[in-house]
Amino acid sequence: MRTLGAVLMVLALSGSVSLQEDGRLRELLRKLDDDAIEVRAAAATSLAELGKAALPALEKAAAEAGAELRERLAEVLRKIRERERLASILPQPSRITLDARDMPIRGVFEKLSRQTGTAIDYSAIPEAGRVTLSLDRVPLWTAIDQVCRASGRVMADVGPEHVVISPDPFIALPGKITDLFCVTLQRVDLSSKGAFGQQDRFEHFGANFHVAWEKGVHPYRVMKRMIELVDENGIEVVTAADNPEFEPTAPIAPDMIRLDFDVDSDRGPGPGATRLARLKVEIDLEFALKFAEVKVGLAAGKFPVDGECPEFSARLLRFERLEDEEVGTLILTPRLPIDGDLGPDTVTVILRDKAGKEYPATLTPVPPTNENEIPYQLGFTQAPEDAVFTEIVIRIPTEVHHERLIVDLKDLPLK
Amino acid sequence: MRPAAILLLLGLIWESRIPHSESRRGELGGNVSSGIRDSGSGIRLATHNLIAAQDSRIRELIDRLLDEEIGVRQKAAEQLAEFGAAAVPALEGLTGSPDLELRARAASILKSISENKVLSRHWRRGPRITLDFENSPAARVLEELARQGGDAFKFDAAAFQDPLRLKVKDSSFWDALDALCRAAPALGWDVAGDALSFTGKRRPDFPSKRQDEFNVWVEGVRFSREYDFTGNPRSMFILDLASAWESGVNPAGVEQKISEILDDAGAAILLPEALSYGNWLEVPKARIQRGAFYVPLPRGAKEIRKFARVRGTSTFHFPKSYQDLSIDLRSTPAPLTSDRITVVVRNFRVLKDSCSIEVVVSSPIGPGEPPVDRLPLGEIALVDDQGGLHRVRSLSRRRASSDSSITVLDTVEASLPEGRTVVSLNLRVLKDLVEKRVAFEFNDIPAE
Numbered sequence: 001m002r003t004l005g006a007v008l009m010v011l012a013l014s015g016s017v018s019l020q021e022d023g024r025l026r027e028l029l030r031k032l033d034d035d036a037i038e039v040r041a042a043a044a045t046s047l048a049e050l051g052k053a054a055l056p057a058l059e060k061a062a063a064e065a066g067a068e069l070r071e072r073l074a075e076v077l078r079k080i081r082e083r084e085r086l087a088s089i090l091p092q093p094s095r096i097t098l099d100a101r102d103m104p105i106r107g108v109f110e111k112l113s114r115q116t117g118t119a120i121d122y123s124a125i126p127e128a129g130r131v132t133l134s135l136d137r138v139p140l141w142t143a144i145d146q147v148c149r150a151s152g153r154v155m156a157d158v159g160p161e162h163v164v165i166s167p168d169p170f171i172a173l174p175g176k177i178t179d180l181f182c183v184t185l186q187r188v189d190l191s192s193k194g195a196f197g198q199q200d201r202f203e204h205f206g207a208n209f210h211v212a213w214e215k216g217v218h219p220y221r222v223m224k225r226m227i228e229l230v231d232e233n234g235i236e237v238v239t240a241a242d243n244p245e246f247e248p249t250a251p252i253a254p255d256m257i258r259l260d261f262d263v264d265s266d267r268g269p270g271p272g273a274t275r276l277a278r279l280k281v282e283i284d285l286e287f288a289l290k291f292a293e294v295k296v297g298l299a300a301g302k303f304p305v306d307g308e309c310p311e312f313s314a315r316l317l318r319f320e321r322l323e324d325e326e327v328g329t330l331i332l333t334p335r336l337p338i339d340g341d342l343g344p345d346t347v348t349v350i351l352r353d354k355a356g357k358e359y360p361a362t363l364t365p366v367p368p369t370n371e372n373e374i375p376y377q378l379g380f381t382q383a384p385e386d387a388v389f390t391e392i393v394i395r396i397p398t399e400v401h402h403e404r405l406i407v408d409l410k411d412l413p414l415k
Numbered sequence: 416m417r418p419a420a421i422l423l424l425l426g427l428i429w430e431s432r433i434p435h436s437e438s439r440r441g442e443l444g445g446n447v448s449s450g451i452r453d454s455g456s457g458i459r460l461a462t463h464n465l466i467a468a469q470d471s472r473i474r475e476l477i478d479r480l481l482d483e484e485i486g487v488r489q490k491a492a493e494q495l496a497e498f499g500a501a502a503v504p505a506l507e508g509l510t511g512s513p514d515l516e517l518r519a520r521a522a523s524i525l526k527s528i529s530e531n532k533v534l535s536r537h538w539r540r541g542p543r544i545t546l547d548f549e550n551s552p553a554a555r556v557l558e559e560l561a562r563q564g565g566d567a568f569k570f571d572a573a574a575f576q577d578p579l580r581l582k583v584k585d586s587s588f589w590d591a592l593d594a595l596c597r598a599a600p601a602l603g604w605d606v607a608g609d610a611l612s613f614t615g616k617r618r619p620d621f622p623s624k625r626q627d628e629f630n631v632w633v634e635g636v637r638f639s640r641e642y643d644f645t646g647n648p649r650s651m652f653i654l655d656l657a658s659a660w661e662s663g664v665n666p667a668g669v670e671q672k673i674s675e676i677l678d679d680a681g682a683a684i685l686l687p688e689a690l691s692y693g694n695w696l697e698v699p700k701a702r703i704q705r706g707a708f709y710v711p712l713p714r715g716a717k718e719i720r721k722f723a724r725v726r727g728t729s730t731f732h733f734p735k736s737y738q739d740l741s742i743d744l745r746s747t748p749a750p751l752t753s754d755r756i757t758v759v760v761r762n763f764r765v766l767k768d769s770c771s772i773e774v775v776v777s778s779p780i781g782p783g784e785p786p787v788d789r790l791p792l793g794e795i796a797l798v799d800d801q802g803g804l805h806r807v808r809s810l811s812r813r814r815a816s817s818d819s820s821i822t823v824l825d826t827v828e829a830s831l832p833e834g835r836t837v838v839s840l841n842l843r844v845l846k847d848l849v850e851k852r853v854a855f856e857f858n859d860i861p862a863e
Contacts, residue, residue: 155645173644184644191639191653194861196619202635271640271650303762318762318773323815323822366811369769369828377811414642 025050025057032072044072048079055080085289086401089218093179094118096143098135105129105151109165112147116140118215118257119162126167129153140214141182158182158212158258175209176407182212183283183407186260188414190271205229205237205268209407211283212258219285220348220397222249224261227406228280231269238265246284248345251360253382276412283405288397298389307394311336314394319378321385326351326359328378329366332394342374348395351380353387361392473502477509480520492520496527499535503528530735534849537665537733541628544591546583552576553599557613560595564588566662570613575602588661589625606659606703622725622857628661629853631671631729634705636722636862652710652719652862658729658853659703666731667845668696668787669704673727676710678719679862684710695786695816696732704729722860728852732785735849737794742840744772744797755779756789756844762826763837770797770837771810771828776844779820786816787848790823794843799835 031043062073094116109122133150144156148170155168175184189206223246229238249261292311304317312334319328332342349361364377479491495502509521544563553575561568581598583591596602596618603618604611623632637653656671676684742748751758759775776790797805807827814823
């Protein structure tokens with residue numbers, strides 16, 4: 001109890017919280033040292049919720065605390081810092097407030113786009129259309145959906161880097177909208193193969209989805225899997241057991257707000273299907289809280305060029321234009337055991353030009369020459385020929401936050 | 416002696432004089448092996464007699480090159496070209512002849528011989544198969560077919576003990592295999608790498624065209640309906656085409672094309688333009704080339720139950736001539752341009768017991784020319800200061816093509832014995848190609 005007293009003294013002197021908060025902090029710290037585990041757990045949660053403002057006081061308190069309390073405070077500090085980092089890559093959604101009575105649709109989108117950082121192109125909307133609706137602090141994707149729905153004459157399509165509102169009749173796409181994300185089912189592919197009297201028919205099912213997020217949200221990777229497919233006769237064609245593992249999707253460019261991905265299966269209801277009873281997919285959006293990062297400079301134009309961080313080292317053997325893309329050969333060597341690995345699904349490679357624009361690489365593994373090295377062929381298909389490239393950044397997430405979305409679609413008509 | 420018999424004998428002599436792998440290594444190193452190697456004395460005696468017989472035949476044919484009849488001269492030239500390596504010394508003697516026509520003819524025959532020699536490493540005429548079995552287990556017939564075809568078959572002999580009756584005379588390998596599959600109660604095959612693997616499942620009745628050493632068939636017809644929730648539904652057929660070849664045939668690239676499809680009413684279905692992007696040909700990894708052909712249907716098109724006709728070609732490209740290049744690595748090598756092909760080598764790095772280098776080969780693609788990868792991997796070697804040749808292995812290979820050119824970038828590596836230093840890089844780029852084409856026409860293909 002002597003150490004707790006000292007901690008409380010420190011708190012009184014820290015001056016970083018108000019007098020009222022100071023009282024609450026003292027109370028929570030007392031509870032964090034309580035004999036009852038439930039009291040301690042509740043106190044830890046409440047302390048973590050105080051957030052960034054409480055950091056200096058808690059850091060000082062931890063420095064003065066005894067071993068046990070210091071450990072508990074360290075956990076609280078870790079939680080607060082993690083949340084801070086998360087807030088920087090997964091910000092709060094834009095909240096849209098609108099009160100439109102017979103207002104031109106274009107004007108509605110003008111008002112709407114002022115309340116979000118996500119770019120919306122509504123230039124193609126005709127002047128004539130009007131809409132009446134009222135929104136009060138509604139998240140962006142819901143707001144866009146409600147305006148389009150209320151108008152019936154415009155359709156929103158999320159492009160790779162901005163939202164495009166087109167003058168097409170509104171169609172409600174199957175999908176799921178959350179505060180930050182919007183997932184839509186674009187199309188399904190139903191195929192069959194008749195192979196000249198063979199008994200076993202081959203059927204293929206594919207579904208193409210778009211997943212969109214607001215500008216400022218930066219998933220470093222999106223994984224997906226199909227967990228249920230039920231045909232119109234109630235037959236479970238695909239179950240979660242068929243796809244126990246998530247599969248990666250395409251690499252994500254820094255300015256991207258929409259990603260396309262497909263799920264597919266070698267079994268399906270066939271081209272004759274008129275309806276799907278159920279299609280359920282799971283999406284795992286991964287946000288890197290911490291990266292191990294190596295930068296290799298391209299300015300000198302000399303190769304090989306090396307770089308390293310405590311976790312791994314990188315050597316770029318070459319970098320050049322080959323027909324219509326920039327290509328390179330990269331060798332990664334782990335220096336510490338890394339949480340995850342240096343596999344192609346984990347490593348992100350970005351090419352940066354003089355203007356600061358970034359281009360993601362596709363990574364193709366190459367057979368290694370010695371067991372420590374992990375070589376890759378890099379291809380930057382989006383990199384323009386006339387840009388001046390300054391560096392290549394290689395990142396491996398060392399701490400990851402997962403946002404999971406389950407999109408459960410029922411009774412989808414296919415005719 | 417019939418030309419076929421001569422060729423067969425020559426083949427034997429060729430094999431006994433210069434073993435296949437030896438000859439390849441020798442050529443690349445620039446010191447062609449000669450003389451008889453490792454053969455038993457009996458064979459040696461037989462080959463001596465044969466060579467004597469050939470020499471007089473070659474002299475006779477050379478005399479005919481001076482015949483007054485152009486037809487006789489032409490025929491003699493063709494026969495000399497078929498003789499191959501054995502005729503080379505005599506023909507080389509003629510290149511210094513004061514007779515202009517004789518000199519020109521000798522040079523042209525020597526060129527054909529050299530091209531045939533390259534071609535013979537990649538293509539050989541398929542053996543003729545004769546099978547005569549009455550109540551024999553399928554496994555025995557398979558063994559015999561593999562033996563006569565010089566092929567490797569993978570099958571579980573215990574599973575193929577059902578007796579069958581099969582009579583095939585002087586047939587091609589693929590025809591014999593087809594007859595065998597039809598004669599057996601349940602037998603099917605597929606290509607597995609360089610071999611054929613057999614299963615106890617009846618091979619479906621694929622529409623197929625068997626021609627010489629090649630077999631082309633429609634493996635499947637897929638129908639795909641894309642239901643687009645944004646309101647643009649599409650549907651298409653996908654034709655799966657496969658082309659396989661006999662063992663011992665090694666194309667540098669295989670190109671499958673469909674030129675015409677008629678629906679059940681006999682109306683032509685519009686074929687999409689062939690995509691030129693990334694449409695390059697490379698050495699196939701197995702004895703088969705598979706390809707999918709997309710046939711989009713217009714919206715509201717009526718249902719198609721069968722295709723009245725599917726027509727196209729499978730073209731097998733074989734190397735006819737190479738260009739041997741040697742690049743000195745002791746100083747910074749300059750780009751080498753030769754007969755439209757540009758070769759750049761760079762980033763030569765010496766490691767502890769190996770070395771690596773990057774090779775970039777670019778070649779233009781003329782109209783109608785196949786976009787073939789012109790840098791066959793097996794044809795790159797590093798030469799050390801003691802004349803030792805070290806074949807390279809590829810660390811990474813990247814190709815890119817546009818409408819008018821193809822570029823191959825290969826990062827290669829070779830192990831190096833201690834104390835040796837690398838002086839040059841020998842490589843052989845594909846120069847001319849010869850094609851063998853199988854035109855197919857399949858009628859009434861069910862679209863199901």
